[in-house]
Amino acid sequence: MTIDERVADGIRDLNIELPSWAFGNSGTRFKVFAQKGVPRDPYEKVADAAQVHAFTGAAPSVALHIPWDRVDDYAQLAKHADELGVRIGTINSNVFQDDDYMLGSVANPDPRIRRKATDHLLECVDIMDATGSRDLKLWFADGTNYPGQDDIVGRQERLAESLAEVYERLGDDQRFLLEYKLFEPSFYTTDVPDWGTAYAHCIALGPKARVVIDTGHHAPGTNIEFIVAVLLRLGKLGGFDFNSRFYADDDLMVGAADPFQLFRIMWEVRRGKGLDPGTGVAFMLDQCHNIEPKIAAQIRSVMNVQEATAKALVVDADALAAAQRDGDVLGANALFMDAYSTDVRPMLADLRAESGLDPDPVAAYHRSGYYETVCADRVGGSAAGWGA
Ligand code: RM4
Ligand code: MN
Numbered sequence: 001m002t003i004d005e006r007v008a009d010g011i012r013d014l015n016i017e018l019p020s021w022a023f024g025n026s027g028t029r030f031k032v033f034a035q036k037g038v039p040r041d042p043y044e045k046v047a048d049a050a051q052v053h054a055f056t057g058a059a060p061s062v063a064l065h066i067p068w069d070r071v072d073d074y075a076q077l078a079k080h081a082d083e084l085g086v087r088i089g090t091i092n093s094n095v096f097q098d099d100d101y102m103l104g105s106v107a108n109p110d111p112r113i114r115r116k117a118t119d120h121l122l123e124c125v126d127i128m129d130a131t132g133s134r135d136l137k138l139w140f141a142d143g144t145n146y147p148g149q150d151d152i153v154g155r156q157e158r159l160a161e162s163l164a165e166v167y168e169r170l171g172d173d174q175r176f177l178l179e180y181k182l183f184e185p186s187f188y189t190t191d192v193p194d195w196g197t198a199y200a201h202c203i204a205l206g207p208k209a210r211v212v213i214d215t216g217h218h219a220p221g222t223n224i225e226f227i228v229a230v231l232l233r234l235g236k237l238g239g240f241d242f243n244s245r246f247y248a249d250d251d252l253m254v255g256a257a258d259p260f261q262l263f264r265i266m267w268e269v270r271r272g273k274g275l276d277p278g279t280g281v282a283f284m285l286d287q288c289h290n291i292e293p294k295i296a297a298q299i300r301s302v303m304n305v306q307e308a309t310a311k312a313l314v315v316d317a318d319a320l321a322a323a324q325r326d327g328d329v330l331g332a333n334a335l336f337m338d339a340y341s342t343d344v345r346p347m348l349a350d351l352r353a354e355s356g357l358d359p360d361p362v363a364a365y366h367r368s369g370y371y372e373t374v375c376a377d378r379v380g381g382s383a384a385g386w387g388a
Contacts, residue, residue: 024384061089074130106162143186210238232272239282255304
């Protein structure tokens, strides 16, 4: 197989899921800047996501966040998505924005609040049934701020109990993906702070529980590709929440801050057969576009993942394995770096043209007039953002 064929095969199979919340207004705790033409409901968010797919051909599904994307009829929303050429993907639960959750959700010391949180997670599985979604993504803001505030082990036990109940509720073809995050909003302890804790909970439950790696949720300098490699080897990598960080959970566009890291991650994905759809690795974006136009930024992000993946596919795996066997340190590293330094953009442009897409998706989107249309149409109502 030539390099071009290998890249073409791998890129054709690569689907990237978009987060509905990327299309709504967002910001920091200092200010949310309102943009023009922003969707006012989940239907309009799905319409924006469909634009990203129309111009990239690589983003056929959109993840929902509940309750931000609550609608009366989920089957109807799924039908709307289908009519626009996309589908509803992962359902993200949200047990971090209710006053009841001040001291945590599923690990809260109060059994009433734990019940409420677990019921929300079960409701998310009901929604998955209606939308035909495979995955439930679980992220918990749970933790403590002060030493002595709560019992660390007690919280783990409460968490395990809730996860077990949700696990039991999953259908045969459904999974949950447990997300970890180093810190924030809890600063002293976080109940799922790292991949090891997430893995321990998942392994205790069974094959339908897997770990999801949000690339922004690590300490500076963490070797994320190592985590990718280990989880893939163990069959426990459920997917990615892609984004970029400089300092903490910045949620910037994937591949913007450290494209070399993204390449290293995608190499480990390829090495561990994670590009094979049968391996069950979900490639999702989890980003917020606070100062840049949102749809174009999502298109750009999809292209960034494609570029890193194409470079990972350029690596001559056989030659690399031989150099590694021979202990050829410099040779192996050179093979790796040559692949990273390859300009894959012309290859990707050709692939797009071959499948009837514009080779330059961002320019084509700008020319389409969609942005001007939604700016004119979406007046009145309230723009979607965190909490809506
Ligand atoms: C969390 C986590 C979740 C995402 C929310 C919005 O930090 O990354 O995946 O749903 O933010
Ligand atoms: Mn995330």
